[in-house]
Amino acid sequence: xxxxxxxxxxGTAIGPVPRRIFGTFVEHMGRSVYEGIYEPGHPxxxxxxxxxxxxxxxxxxxxxxxxxxxxxxxxxxxxxxxxGPVASRPVRLDAAWHSVETNEVGLHEFARWASDAxxxxxxAVNLGTRGIAEAADVLEYANHPGGTALSERRAADGxxxxxxxxxxxLGNEVDGPWQIGHKTAEEYGRLAAESARLMKFIDPTVELVxxxxxxAEMPSFGEWERTVLxxxxxxxxxxxxxxxxxxxDGDVDSFxxxxxxxxxxxxxxxxxxxxxxxxTGAAPVGISVDEWNVWYQRRWNxxxxxxxxxxxxxxxxxxxxxxxxxxDAVVVGSLLISLLRNADRVSMANLAQLVNVIAxxxxxxxxxxxxxTTFFPFQLTAALASGQVVRPSVASPRYExxxxxxVEVLDTVATVDDSGTVTLFAVNRSATEELALEALLPGAGxxxxxxxxxxxxxxxxxxxxxxxxxxxxxPRELAGVTITPSPDGASSLVGATLPALSWTxxxxxxxxxxxxxxxxxxxRG
Ligand code: AHR
Numbered sequence: 001x002x003x004x005x006x007x008x009x010x011g012t013a014i015g016p017v018p019r020r021i022f023g024t025f026v027e028h029m030g031r032s033v034y035e036g037i038y039e040p041g042h043p044x045x046x047x048x049x050x051x052x053x054x055x056x057x058x059x060x061x062x063x064x065x066x067x068x069x070x071x072x073x074x075x076x077x078x079x080x081x082x083x084g085p086v087a088s089r090p091v092r093l094d095a096a097w098h099s100v101e102t103n104e105v106g107l108h109e110f111a112r113w114a115s116d117a118x119x120x121x122x123x124a125v126n127l128g129t130r131g132i133a134e135a136a137d138v139l140e141y142a143n144h145p146g147g148t149a150l151s152e153r154r155a156a157d158g159x160x161x162x163x164x165x166x167x168x169x170l171g172n173e174v175d176g177p178w179q180i181g182h183k184t185a186e187e188y189g190r191l192a193a194e195s196a197r198l199m200k201f202i203d204p205t206v207e208l209v210x211x212x213x214x215x216a217e218m219p220s221f222g223e224w225e226r227t228v229l230x231x232x233x234x235x236x237x238x239x240x241x242x243x244x245x246x247x248x249d250g251d252v253d254s255f256x257x258x259x260x261x262x263x264x265x266x267x268x269x270x271x272x273x274x275x276x277x278x279x280t281g282a283a284p285v286g287i288s289v290d291e292w293n294v295w296y297q298r299r300w301n302x303x304x305x306x307x308x309x310x311x312x313x314x315x316x317x318x319x320x321x322x323x324x325x326x327x328d329a330v331v332v333g334s335l336l337i338s339l340l341r342n343a344d345r346v347s348m349a350n351l352a353q354l355v356n357v358i359a360x361x362x363x364x365x366x367x368x369x370x371x372x373t374t375f376f377p378f379q380l381t382a383a384l385a386s387g388q389v390v391r392p393s394v395a396s397p398r399y400e401x402x403x404x405x406x407v408e409v410l411d412t413v414a415t416v417d418d419s420g421t422v423t424l425f426a427v428n429r430s431a432t433e434e435l436a437l438e439a440l441l442p443g444a445g446x447x448x449x450x451x452x453x454x455x456x457x458x459x460x461x462x463x464x465x466x467x468x469x470x471x472x473x474x475p476r477e478l479a480g481v482t483i484t485p486s487p488d489g490a491s492s493l494v495g496a497t498l499p500a501l502s503w504t505x506x507x508x509x510x511x512x513x514x515x516x517x518x519x520x521x522x523x524r525g
Contacts (some may be wrong), residue, residue, distance in 0.1 A: 001497070002433050002505030004410040007440040008422060013388035017415055020348035022382040023065030025120065025291060026110070028073045029097045029357055030319030031308055034104050037113060042366060049104075050113050050515045053292045053369040057353065057361045058117045061375060064381040066119040067290055067350045068110055074098035074172050075128025075180035080140040082106020083157050084092055107142065111163050120167065121286045122290075122350070127179025127191055127211075135195045136202055139168065143203045167207050167348075169290065170195055170507040171181030173242060175224050189231030196235035200318045209288045210237040216243070216265045217419035224448040233282035238347050240288045241269050244295040244368055245331060251446065252327060252462070254403035256429040256501070260333035260406055260410050262292070263342065270345045274278050286347025293336060294328045294374070295320065295358045299345030322358050324372045324483040326461045326473055326501070329454055333503030334427045336518045340381070340413045343389040345502035351378060364468055372466055373473040380475065380505050381425065383451075387417025392424075392439075399430070409435060410498075420510025422446065428498035431462065444485060445511030451478040462501055478504055 026032055027175040037058070040049030069077060073096045081090055081103045082103040089103035107123075114121045123142070125135040137150060142163040151162070170192045173179050183191070188211065197209045210232050213221045225239060243262055247255035269287055276283040300320050308319065314355055324332075332351075339349050355361045360375035396410035420443050428435040452475040456462055459472075466473050482495040 001399050001437045002430060003438075004435055005438045005440075006392040006394045006412055007418065008390050008392045008411070008414045008424070010388065010416045010442050013416065014344040014389050015389060017385045017387065017389055018343055018347055019064050020120070021289075021343070021346055022378070023067065023290070023348055024061075024063040024354040025067040025071070025350040026120070026354050027071035027357065028069045028094070028101055029071060029099070029222065030321065031316050031356040032353055032359070034316035035103070036357075036363060038105050038109075039365060040372040046108065048112070050116075051363050051369065054355055054361060055113070055117060057369055057371065058119075059381050063119060063351070063354070063378075064382070065122050065167070065223040065348065065350065066114050066117070066354065067124060068114070069165065069241055070096070070124060072179060074126050075123045077126050079107065079126070079134070079141075080132070083141070083154075085107060088507060091319070091396040097319060098311065098313060100313050100315050107163070108157060108159055108443055109443070111159070112372055119364065121165050122164070122167035122169065123165050124169035124172055127174060127188070127195060127196070128179060130196045130199055131191060135170070136198045137204050139206065143206070146507060148307065152447050156331050156403045163219065166205065167209065168199065169211070169240065170210045170236070171211045174211050174217055175213045175220050177182070184284065185220060185227035185278045189228045192228060193235050207237040208235070209240050210236040212239040212241045212269065214242050214401060216261070216268070222268065222272060225269055226276060229273065229276040229281065229285070233276060233280035234283060238286040238288040238477055239269065239273065240266060240290045243289060244291070244292060244293055245335070246296045246298060248298065251402055252431050253399060253485070254401040254479040255327065255331060256334070256362060256431065257404045257407040258331050259338035259343055259427070266342045266345060268337070271361065274411040287345050289339060289346055289349035291350060291352035291356050291484055293353075294322070294324065295333050296322050299344055305500055320358050321356055323360070323467070324374045324467045325463045325465045326373055326454070326456050326460070329373035329377055329473065330427060330503045332374040333425070334411050334429070335375060336381045337413045337425050337427060338413050340385060340389050340415070340425070342390055361470070368468055370466060370468060370471055373454070376475050377503050379428070384423050384505055385415045385425075385506055386421065386423065387415050390414045390416055411439065413525045416442065421511070422508045424506045424508075426498060426504050428502050431501045433500050434523040435498040436495050437494075437498055438487060439496075441492045441494055441508060443492060443510050444489055446483055446494075446508040447511060448481050448483060448506070450502065450507040451481045452476070453478040453497065453499060453502050453504040455499040481506065483508070492493060
C-alpha cells in the first residue's frame with residue numbers, strides 16, 4: 001500500500017470557486033442537438049420538441065454554462081439561418097462535419113431550452129467565413145432592447161425581451177488548419193480586436209473571449225497567445241484554451257497524469273498573459289478552458305474522420321460518441337481538480353460536450369437516456385465544491401510517466417466555505433495500488449458528511465463503461481474513513497484508503513454548524 005499526507009490551510013486560499021468552471025458545450029454536430037437534446041416525437045418530448053429525459057439529466061448534472069452553437073461548426077454558420085419561422089429556415093451544408101444542418105433549432109429555441117436547464121448561454125460568433133459586421137449584427141439582434149431593425153426582428157421572431165447574453169466567444173480554434181477560415185495569429189488578432197471594439201460599442205456589458213490555442217502541441221502555441229493578446233489588449237476579458245486527453249497505446253500511467261499536463265498548459269498561458277499585461281498596461285485576462293475532456297481523437301483522426309469526410313452528407317450522423325470507461329471518469333475528475341487548483345487564473349471552463357458527442361449524457365432515438373461514467377465526477381464536483389479553493393500541501397509518492405515525467409500519485413484540491421465545511425477531492429493515480437491517506441483539516445471535531453468514490457466496480461475492470469442497457473459504474477460510499485482530533489486539538493486528522501485508480505470526494509461539516517446536517521448535503525449532491 002502507498003501512503004500520502006496532506007494539510008489544508010484555509011489561510012492559503014487562492015480565491016472563490018468560479019462557478020462558471022462548471023460550464024458545458026452544445027455544438028451543432030452529430031447527435032448533440034438533434035436526437036440529443038431535441039427530438040420531436042420522443043415519448044418525453046415537450047411541445048417544442050425537447051426531450052424531457054435528457055433535460056432532467058442535464059439539470060441533475062448541475063452545469064452552469066452552455067457554449068453554443070460551436071465549435072468547428074460555428075466557423076461556417078450563418079446565425080440568421082436559425083431565426084424566424086422554422087418552416088422557412090434553409091437546409092445548409094455543414095462543411096466542418098460533412099453533414100447537413102436543418103436549422104430546426106436556432107438561437108430562440110436553444111436559449112429557451114438553456115434557461116429551462118438552468119444554463120447561462122455563452123454564444124460563439126463566426127470569425128471563420130464571416131467577420132465584424134455579422135458579429136455585431138447577432139449581438140444587436142440578441143441584446144439590444146428594441147427600436148432598431150435587428151432588435152425588432154428578434155421581437156417579431158418571438159422574443160421581445162433581449163436575451164441579455166453576457167459571454168461571447170470570438171470565433172473558434174482559428175489557429176487550426178482544420179478550421180473553416182483558419183488564420184494566422186496576426187490576421188486573427190486584428191479581426192478579434194476590431195470585432196471586440198464594435199461589440200463593446202454596441203453592448204459594453206458583454207464579456208469577450210479571444211480564441212487561444214487548440215492544444216498545447218500546436219506549433220504556434222505561445223506565439224499565438226502573445227500576438228492575439230497584444231492586438232486585443234484592453235478589448236477582451238478572457239482568452240481560451242482547448243485541451244483534450246486520451247490514453248495512447250495502453251500508457252495508463254501518463255493518461256492518469258493528464259491533470260499535470262493541464263496544470264502546465266494553464267501555467268504557460270498565464271505566464272504569457274502576465275507578460276503581455278506588463279507590456280501593454282492592460283489588466284490580465286482570465287483563461288477560458290472552453291473545451292476540455294477525454295476524447296479518443298486518434299481514433300477520430302485515423303479511422304472515423306477519413307470515412308465521414310468522404311461520405312454522404314447526412315443530417316445529424318453519429319459522430320465521436322465516445323463510450324467512457326472508469327479510467328476516463330477518473331481522468332475527468334482529475335482534470336476538474338486541476339481546474340479548481342488553478343481557480344486564480346481559470347475564469348471559466350466547458351466540458352466538451354454535453355449530450356452524445358464526447359458527452360457525459362447519452363441518448364438513443366426513441367429510446368433511453370443515461371449517465372456515462374464521466375457524469376459523476378462532474379456532477380459531484382459542481383454540487384459540492386463551495387467557498388474558497390485551497391491547494392493542500394501534499395507529501396505523496398511520485399511515479400514516472402512517459403509523457404509528463406515524475407508526478408504525484410495523489411492529486412488533490414480542497415474547498416472551505418464560510419460555515420467551516422471542508423470538501424476534499426482526491427485521485428489515486430496508481431492503477432495498481434491502494435493509497436493510505438492522512439489529511440490534516442482545519443477545525444476541531446469535523447463530522448464526515450459524505451465520502452463518495454468512483455472506481456472499478458465489483459466484477460468489472462478499469463475499462464468498464466455504462467451503456468444504454470447496463471450502467472454498472474456509479475459512485476459508492478467509501479467505507480473506513482476515520483476522524484480523530486489533531487494532537488493540538490485545533491484540527492481534525494482524517495484517515496482513509498483510496499482504491500487504486502479512483503476519484504473520491506469527502507465532505508466534512510464543522511461540528512458547530514447545525515445547517516450541515518446529512519440531509520443538507522444529500523440534497524446538494
Ligand atoms: O468538440 C469537438 C470539436 O473539438 C469542436 O468542434 C472543435 O472546436 C474542437 O476541435
